[in-house]
Amino acid sequence: MPELPEVEAVVRTLRPIVQGRRIRRVHVFHLIATKPQTPTRVARQAKGSRIRIVDRKGKYLLLILDSGLLTMHFRLDGQLLWFSDFKELMERANHGKSGVHVDVALELDKGVLGFADRRHFGRVHTWKSADDCPGLSALGxxxxxxxxxxxxxxxxxxxxxxxxxxxxxxxxxxxxxxxxxxxxxxxxxxxxxxxxxxxxxxxxxxxxxxxxxxxxxxxxxxxxxxxxxxxxxxxxxxxxxxxxxxxxxxxxxxxxxxxxxxxxxxxxxxxxxxxxxxx
Ligand SMILES: [Zn+2]
Missing domain, CATH: 1.10.8.50 (Helicase, Ruva Protein; domain 3)
Structure with missing residues (x-):
């Protein structure tokens, strides 16, 4: 189960790959991954935004955007995946048993970042600010x-x-x-x-x-x-x-x-x- 060190390692590895990139589109394949938010809400906040900073607080991974932020929480065994482009994502993701499981994909101006959690406890959300996210603002x-x-x-x-x-x-x-x-x-x-x-x-x-x-x-x-x-x-x-x-x-x-x-x-x-x- 990812705790602070695991999430920090993900943040440090992800930072040079996506920091400064623009989110072109958000694809939500499994609706549960954004609950209780709707895929539309997540997409509206993130689409077109640049990822200014990749950060972490507690066990949350934060993508600080031009406007607002996107949070990821891995819960028990959520993880990140990387695809070269949208074509590769569509070829490999969610094709029955042989495919790679992806719940949410952020299509960037270069590459695609996938969020996956087969057990569907992990979540991807967007917020206008960190104060709007109850989980974040409650952290010590x-x-x-x-x-x-x-x-x-x-x-x-x-x-x-x-x-x-x-x-x-x-x-x-x-x-x-x-x-x-x-x-x-x-x-x-x-x-x-x-x-x-x-x-x-x-x-x-x-x-x-x-x-x-x-x-x-x-x-x-x-x-x-x-x-x-x-x-x-x-x-x-x-x-x-x-x-x-x-x-x-x-x-x-x-x-x-x-x-x-x-x-x-x-x-x-x-x-x-x-x-x-x-x-
Ligand atoms: Zn002892």
């Missing part, structure tokens, strides 16, 4: 931004009674961290995911901040080597399993102390942690 501080300091995190933690794991998943506090990297950060910080956020001592909060920053940086490095290959419809992030210390390792020995890793449900999601060395 981005975990990769310079403003995400130890002091800032400490302040946020002290204002919340929620369990640490739930706190980290709350995009309105810190944006970009999902299930995998919250588990990983808490393991690196030696913190029990069930502890309430406001129970952390200043030293523990600093440790958590350091763990989040380093976990995300390492994951981003991994996502960029190799970088996403939008030309290949099978592309996906590789090698991430090798950097994971605790996520999805139920019953296997903790890589620090050897105790079997535990799995518990928190907020309907699986949390993996070590009951011996995470306190």
């Amino acid at each position: 501080i981005d975990a990769l931004s310079r403003d995400f300091t130890s002091r800032r995190l400490t302040g946020l933690l002290s204002a919340s009674k929620r369990p640490l794991k739930d706190f980290l998943l709350d995009q309105s506090r810190v944006a970009g961290i999902g299930n995998i990297y919250s588990c990983e950060s808490l393991w690196h910080a030696h913190l029990d995911p069930r502890r309430s956020a406001n129970s952390l001592q200043p030293l523990e909060a600093r440790r958590l901040h350091k763990a989040i920053v380093s976990v995300l940086a390492r994951a981003l490095e991994c996502c960029l080597h190799p970088a996403p290959d939008f030309r290949n419809p099978e592309w996906w992030f590789q090698g991430l399993e090798s950097i994971l210390r605790v996520y999805s390792r139920e019953g296997k020995p903790c890589r620090r102390c050897g105790q079997p890793v535990r799995r518990v449900e928190q907020g309907g999601r699986s949390t993996y942690y070590c009951s011996r060395c995470q306190k």
